[in-house]
Amino acid sequence: MSASTQVPEIFGSLVFNDHVMKERLPKETYKALKRTMEKGKSLDPSIANIVANAMKDWAVEKGVTHFTHWFQPMTGVTAEKHDSFISPTEGGGVIMEFSGKELVRGEPDASSFPSGGLRATFEARGYTAWDPTSYAFIKDNALCIPTVFYSYSGEALDKKTPLLRSMEDINRQALRILRLFGDTETTRVTTTVGPEQEYFLVDKKLYSQREDLILTGRTLFGAKPPKGQEMEDHYFGSIKPRVMAYMKDLDQELWKLGILAKTEHNEVAPAQHELAPIFSNTNTATDHNQLTMEIMKKVAARHDLVCLLHEKPFAGVNGSGKHNNWSISTDTGANLLEPGESPRENAQFLLFLSAVIKAVDEYQDLLRVSVANAGNDHRLGANEAPPAIVSMFLGDELTEVLESIANDAPYSPKCTEVMKLGVHTLPRFPKDTTDRNRTSPFAFTGNKFEFRMLGSTFSISGPNIVLNTIVAEELSQFADVLEQSADFNADLTKLVKTTYQEHKRIIFNGNNYSDEWVAEAECRGLLNLKSTPDALPYFVADKNVALFTKHKIFTSTEMLSRYEILLENYSKTIGIEALTMCDMVKKQILPAISKYTDKLCRSALDKRALLPSISCEMEETLITKLTSLSASLCKKVNQLDDELLKVKEHEGSAKELADYYKDVIFASMQEVRAVADELESVCSQEDWPFPTYSKLLYDI
Structure with a gap:
């Protein structure tokens, strides 16, 4: 059997997915669980034992002995505590059991996870709670149950809880809008995401000789190589056999x-590559991207490679990002960001x-905050990724449509052109009505927006929490107006018109890398953080x-805690x-x-001992330069050592400390590196x- 014919058989084979649930759960239990997953209905607690037993039987048949609540704390990576299924019986034996209580709730120690002041160290109790909207799966011979993570007093300590809240919120507000357009069939609106993941692969033996790569994920030293990405020959180039073997293995594990x-x-830089998935709902996509990053590293180790996910592992070549392709879909199969054949007439769009x-x-x-960390600061604005200035690309067609509405002017739709390649044997195909813009931070790409500012290590939860919430807020404002409207069509047109007129400053279809755009953005009043x-x-x-408290995404306390965590993370990263x-x-x-200089000195002395008149200019020049450097x-x-000793003087506030690391420590690090890299040369x-x-x- 060929590898291609095996794909349908292995796909999802380690997932307690819909097919498995339908096969193993009683009909009514299956229906109840599906209502929760697809319609957002509350889960009936009585079905937990039934689901847990079915999960356990399925997992045990696959050789699994343990289960874990798999959650996403504020560390940016996932966490898990494994428990076995064994339960003692009379006579000293054991049976394999898994109860509904164990499925629904766990109690990991919460004291050592980042809390931003939400929890004191001695306050250890935390809870995990089953997220039934995300499938359980088997990883490392354990049944992994996706869960949320929260404190004894009810605050969210994770990234999944606010994401689920934001998805519920945009669902509510989008349904209000759809009802105004007479849509009574849609019962659920979800945001969908396809995160493109960039990464580097390096040889494991070479990696193990670099303390900086091991401890920080990036090279703190490194002179520019004779060849970087100047020839632009790596992008979409032929994939090396060793890398291809890795990619094939990775695909299998992910499937x-x-x-x-x-x-x-x-990708663009040597040793850089990209993996892109098909779209899925934002919760699933977030879970899957966390798994993808973990599996990437594990599979690399099998091939004596190391997968680097840092935003900027090498100076002088492109760093790695993560493009968050975001859209809004209904349970009836509609994409609410699909312009259709005539965008000018598509009022809902x-x-x-x-x-x-x-x-x-x-x-x-x-x-901008949602993509902020120490690693991503190396990319944003470096002419390899979008600048730190947020703007939108709509393309010529949509911009012209909105301009015609704003100016009460007629709009002449562009005729579909056929792409002519000048060779009769080559196929002809319709040309898109607008080009793409790879320099834009937030670009419309046909029926979705591509948020391109994310760093490669990021959990996509943060940016999507923001996207879901801010769009939900605007939809709620629109619904408040239109639900009171006496003339729906007139008020709708007015709303579209005034919105564009008041917010068109955010739209820029040109080169975001240019110095001219930085100056223009400042004139427009856009932020450059x-x-x-x-x-x-x-x-x-x-x-x-x-905003966040109104929509019940975060409490003000949860927001302050995250602010503290993010500042602390920045300082700790630069400090390490x-x-x-x-x-x-x-x-x-x-x-x-010192060793190399000593060699040169001995070489010069040996030469002069042999022949006093011989020239030692080469050695003398190098010795002088090496000694000076x-x-x-x-x-x-x-x-730099002295400045690090003064860190304690700035620990009065997390913001003051982060500023000290940025303005003093990081600046000194750049000076140290410049000299060291010259020495390498x-x-x-x-x-x-x-x-x-x-x-x-x-x-x-």
Whole structure:
């Protein structure tokens, strides 16, 4: 049997999915669970024991002995505590049991997870609760049950809870709009996401020789290699056999978990690649992306590779992002962001589009905050990713449609053109009515928006919580107006018109990488929040607290806790990098340069001993340069050490500390690196203490 014919058989084979539930659950239990999953109905507690027993039987048949509540704390990665199914019987035996109580609720220790002040260290009780809208699955020989995570006093300690709240909210507000258009069939509106995941692969042996990669996920040192991505020959290029074997293995593992891995290719930078899935609802997509990142790393280890998910593992070449393709769909199969054949006449689409435009403009700060971390600061604005300025790309056609409405002018739809390639044997096909813009942070791409600012390590929950909530807010405002309307069509047209006129500043169809756009954006009054410490205070601005509390996504306390966690994470990240940098300079780079300098000195002395008149200009030049640079590096790393000792003076507030790390520590790190990278360029390859960029990027 070929590998391709096996795919339908292995797909979802490790998932307690709809097919398995329908086969193993009593008919009424199955129907009740499906109502919860598809319609958002409350789950009947009485069915928990039935579902738990069926899950256990299915898992045990596959050799599983343990179960775990799989949750997503504020660490940005997933967490799990494993318990076995065994239960003691009389006579010293055991049976395999799994109760409804164990399925529905768990009680992990909550004291050591980030809480941003929500919990004191001695207050340990936390709860996990089953999320029945996400399928259970088998991973590492354990039954994994997707759950939410919250504190003893009821605050959300995870990323899934607010995401589910935001999905409920946009469902409510979108249904209000659909009812105004006479849609009585739709009972559920969901947002859908297809997150494209970029990553690097490096050889495991080379990785293990780099303390910076091991401890921080990125190279803190590295001179520019003779060849980077200048030739643009890696993008979509032929995939190396070793990488192809990895991709094939990765696909197999993801398909077993029901993850719709679809597209894979080489990315722009050498050793960089991308995986893109098919769309699924936002909750499932978030779970699947967390699993994808974990499986990527595990599969890489099998191939003696390491998967790097840091936003900027190598200076001088493109970093890695995650493109969040977001849309709004109904349970009747409609895409609410589909323009149709005549966008100008599609009033429902125009209203939803207007809500997104208004949301992105009014809450551009929240969108920027949702993608803020220390790693992503290296990418945004670096002409390899969108700038830190949030704007929207609509394309010429939609922009012209909205301009015609705003100006009460007629609109002449573009005729579909046939793409002519100048060769008779090549097929002809219809040309799209507008081009794409790969520099835009938030681009409309036919029937969805591509939010391109996410970093590759990100959980997609945060950005989608923001997207769902801000669009729900605008839909609720629109519904408030139109539900009181005496002339629906006239008021709808007026709403679309005024929304575009008041918020068109957020729309930019040009080159977001240009200096001219930065200046123009400032004139338009758009925010340019260049760093994480600059952006994060906007999260707890009064208008944003009012937004999230109004829609019951976060309490004000939950928002303040997340603000503290994000600031602390930034400071800790820079702190670890700075300490690692000092360690590598003192224990590896300076000793290596001293050793190489000693070799040169002995070489010069040996030559003169042999022949006093012989030229030692090469050795003398190198010795002089190495000595000077070594002294400079020693001075700069000592300065960085001193600045790290002063960190405690700035621990009065999380914001003050983050600013100190950004303005002082990170700036000094750049100076240390500049000298070290120059030393690498004059040191012999034999004596340099760790693999260079040329090896890391090309030795696969």
